[in-house]
Amino acid sequence: MGSRVELFATIRRDARVEGLSVRELARRHGVHRRTVRQALEAADPPPRKPRVSPAPRLDPFKTAIDEMLKVDLDAPRKQRHTTRRILARLAEEHGASELSYSTVRDYVAKRRPVIDAEAGRGREVFVPQEHAPGAEAEVDFGELWVVLAGVKTKCHMFAFRLSFSGKAIHRVYPTQAQEAFLEGHIDAFEDLGGIPTRHIRYDNLTDAVAKVIYGTGRQRTENPRWVLFRSHYGFDAFYCRPGIEGAHEKGGIEGEVGRFRRTHLSPMPVVDSLAQLNDKCRQWDLDDENRRVNDRIRTVAQDFALERPLLAKVTAERFEPGLALAPRVNRSSLVRVRTANYSVPARMIGRPVRVSLRASEVVIFDGRTEIARHSRVVEMHGQSVKLDHYLEVLQHKPGAFPGSTALAQARASGVFTPAHEAFWAAARKTDGDAGGTKALIDVLLLHRSMTAEDVTAGITAAHTVGAVTADVVAVEARRHEALGGSRLGRPLVEHARGPERRVVSLTQRRLADPAAVIAGLPADTRPLPSVAAYDQLLRLPERTAPVPEPTMKKGTAS
Structure with missing residues (x-):
């Protein structure tokens, strides 16, 4: 369009300035005289007429195409004729083997809206809407x-x-x-x-x-x-x-x-x-x-x-969105909720519980008392098992602890920390597998009454002084809580230096490796005790044979 506007402007200027005829202007600019007359009549070039490509081969099949499009008016949206399907049907049913895809496509694009409008199914018109605030x-x-x-x-x-x-x-x-x-x-x-x-x-x-x-x-x-x-x-x-x-x-x-x-x-x-x-x-x-x-x-x-x-005010009482269920606890201390299993304390085995199935979590109640809370399991036939629910059972079955699902999930979630691992290893080295596992379970039971941070600090402090017993961990955890270790932001052993005496297990010290250096205890240079003085009591003095007294015969003077 830009070049035609410039051409018209040039023709009009030459005619205005030089007074050239239509024939001369057409020769100078290399255009038809009709174009020169259009330029002299108006500065704006007339729009070009769209090119109409006749399709005489399609004429015998237009009625058949229209019938297919009319059938589509009552057909499901995803089962209406496409251009390729129309072309295939024309070839199969009407012998139209010489039609091109583009010819049929252009005709369908023009006729389908017309047929829809004639049937009262024209393109839907949307009316702009206004929405009141808060409504x-x-x-x-x-x-x-x-x-x-x-x-x-x-x-x-x-x-x-x-x-x-x-x-x-x-x-x-x-x-x-x-x-x-x-x-x-x-x-x-x-x-x-x-x-x-x-x-x-x-x-x-x-x-x-x-x-x-x-x-x-x-x-x-x-x-x-x-x-x-x-x-x-x-x-x-x-x-x-x-x-x-x-x-x-x-x-x-x-x-x-x-x-x-x-x-x-x-x-x-x-x-x-x-x-x-x-x-x-x-x-x-x-x-x-x-x-x-x-x-x-x-x-x-x-x-x-x-x-x-x-907006209207929200009511103060929160609606309970969870779906209420009432499953029974199986012998593995699990309840089945939809397609997943969730653990509860082992004391609930065989008893019915009340479950609130929520969008992101599962809350389990014994009456009105909450006994377990789990994140909702996404995968089919998955399970969420908490180690705390099995501690009383594991006290009597310590051999089941290393391979338990509860331990595996506790490790994966980070609940069973490297501090617990180190304590368990040291306890097994000192007390054997069964005794060390029971000592670890006693430590895990402390989590029910103390924060995880305090217990972990207690484990670290006890392990540092070589005292891997639950009693020492409990004492150190309480000291950590009392001294505000969580607020100080550093382990208890760092801010307990000075004249303050540490809690130490002498039994653990005696059983520890002699080559090990136990923090906070000086080397013992005293000689080993001797019982030689007491051995003297075991040796009695030698006894001499008694001298017999002379006997007197009858009638003999003394």
Whole structure:
């Protein structure tokens, strides 16, 4: 277009300045006289006529193509004719072997919208909407993959978005079951500091909708627990139309799920636990407040500042999102919850317990008393076993300790530290395998009444002075707690130097390697004790034979 404009400008200037004729202008510029006349009539070149490529070979088959497109009006979206399928049917059923793909494609592209419009199924028109602040929100789930503890794992992201400001809350769970659905709402309400006053938009999730009643508009049969949850927090639900048509009724959250996943979860996040990933999501949600949605003038944070005071207050009583179950403890002190096993204290074997199955954890109760809490196991037929639940049993069966699943998981999680390993090795060297393992179990029992930091400091201090007994560890741990070792930020043995005497086991010192140097004890240079003086008592003096007295005969004078 730019070159034609310049050509027209040059022709008009030559005609104006030099007064050349149409024939002369056409010869000078090498164009047709028709072009010169167009330039003299208007400075703006007329638009070029689109080139129409006739397709006479297609004419006999246009009716057949139109019939195929009309059949597609009532066919499922994923089972409609493609251009390749239409071309194949024309060749098989009508002998159209000389038609090209591009010829059929261009015709289908023009005719399909016309046929749809004639049937009253033209392209849907979307009407822009305005949302009052604090009135509406949208909820949806999205899938994602996470490298969780070194394993590529499929997870589900819950997303909650306020329609006015675009402020959104995201949480990642191992499942999208109802417990995750409810827990995501609770976290969103608490983080936002309020609840929308009009309604929250949903598609027809089975967590909320038990049955869609077709032919009745928006009427649904809701899940009873979901009704209880809505009643507890006091909000209404708006259910979108089923299928792909309903996605446009909550387009804000549909786009938000994709945006957050592309922005913060690509590439796949590598985390040790979902709790760690959710902590990152909380920070990302705060960072996203500085962005602007589409072409808005204000940021999300500025709009949310206007919206937050208008939200309804969150009730003080927190709804229990966990699913209540009542399994029985098996002989391995495990309970089966869905597709995974979780340990409880061994005293519960054979008894029923109450389980609260939550999105990210499993809490187990004996009556009203909590007896175990585990992170929810993601893998099928996995298990979560805690070493503390088996300590009383292992006291009587110390040989089962080295190969136990509880020990393996404690090592993997870092609960069984190198300090425990060193204590166990020293105790077995001194007291043998069984005795050393029992001493270690006595130390592990200290964790029930003392912090892990104090016990670890006690183990380190006891091992430093060569006293590997549970009693010494307990004394040193209490001293660590009393002296505030955790606040000082260094081991107890470093801030206990000076005239203060250490707790030392003389039995351990006697049994220790003589070549070993025991911290805090001077070398013993005293001579070995002797019992020679007592040996004298064992030697009695020699006795001489008694001299017999003379005997007198009768009648003899003395």
